[in-house]
Structures are given as C-alpha cells and as structure tokens.
Amino acid sequence: MERLHPRVRLLWALSSVLRTTVLAAIALAVDRFFVALPQTAIAAGWLVLAAAGVGRALLAHRIWRFELQDDALFLIRGVVTRTDTSVPYVRVQHVDTTRGPIERSVGLASVVVYTAGSRGADITIPGLRPERATELRERLRDLAIESEATDAV
Numbered sequence: 001m002e003r004l005h006p007r008v009r010l011l012w013a014l015s016s017v018l019r020t021t022v023l024a025a026i027a028l029a030v031d032r033f034f035v036a037l038p039q040t041a042i043a044a045g046w047l048v049l050a051a052a053g054v055g056r057a058l059l060a061h062r063i064w065r066f067e068l069q070d071d072a073l074f075l076i077r078g079v080v081t082r083t084d085t086s087v088p089y090v091r092v093q094h095v096d097t098t099r100g101p102i103e104r105s106v107g108l109a110s111v112v113v114y115t116a117g118s119r120g121a122d123i124t125i126p127g128l129r130p131e132r133a134t135e136l137r138e139r140l141r142d143l144a145i146e147s148e149a150t151d152a153v
Contacts, residue, residue: 001065001076007106008127009061015102016053020046066125068139071147073113075123087123091115092144097133109133113140 024046031037073087099109109130113123
C-alpha cells in the first residue's frame with residue numbers, strides 16, 4: 001500500500017497548531033473583555049492541545065495508506081477510529097486534484113474522488129506530490145471509465 005508524502009506531517013501539525021492558537025486567542029479575548037481566566041491555564045491548555053495535535057499528525061501519517069486494487073480504491077486512515085474504505089471504481093463520478101495555498105507552500109496536492117451516493121460521499125487523498133496527484137487522478141479516471149463499460153445495469 002502507498003503512503004502519503006512525509007511533508008504532510010508538517011502540514012497537519014502546522015494546521016493543528018494554528019487552530020490551537022486561534023482557540024487561545026479567543027480565550028484571551030474572553031479573558032480581556034468578559035470573564036477573568038487564568039492566563040497560565042490558557043497557556044497550559046494551548047501547550048497541551050498543540051502537543052496533542054502534533055502527536056495526532058504524526059500518528060495519522062503512520063496509519064494513512066491507499067491502494068489501487070483490481071476493482072476498487074482502498075484506503076486505511078484514522079487515529080482513534082480506524083476507517084477502512086473501499087470505493088468501487090464503478091461508483092466514481094469524477095476525480096479532481098486540489099492544491100490550496102498551504103499545500104502549495106509545502107509542495108503537496110490532494111486528490112478528491114467524488115462518488116455516487118449521498119451528499120458528502122467523496123474521498124480525499126491528501127499529502128501527494130503534485131506529479132503523483134496528477135498520475136493518480138488520471139489513473140482513477142481511466143479505471144472508472146473501464147469499470148463503467150463492464151458494469152451490467
């Protein structure tokens with residue numbers, strides 16, 4: 001099974017620290033304008049949440065894997081709750097590559113696989129080199145087209 005690029009750990013860790021910093025800023029604003037909160041508690045909370053987020057990013061990278069199988073895209077992910085997903089190629093509607101500003105800054109891209117089904121029935125494979133994301137998108141598109149031709153409806 002294929003792993004994500006190691007730089008995705010940095011992306012996830014920085015995102016976690018950024019979210020934690022926003023929460024700490026909100027707590028400081030509440031302390032300043034509404035209710036007095038112990039600033040040492042805010043700092044300790046920031047430190048604990050930031051460390052937990054970085055640890056989660058490292059663990060998530062160790063677990064995250066995907067594979068193009070004969071008839072489906074197979075993914076394994078999740079830190080607390082492990083999720084194994086099998087997406088039959090016949091269910092693939094379309095495939096995109098995305099590169100947000102933060103992903104571009106660390107030289108990564110994501111592949112988004114949209115599937116038939118209810119709203120939110122899409123799969124994102126993050127942490128890929130842009131060239132690999134393009135290759136994967138094209139391969140998934142080809143596999144979806146091939147499976148559509150063989151699907152008996």
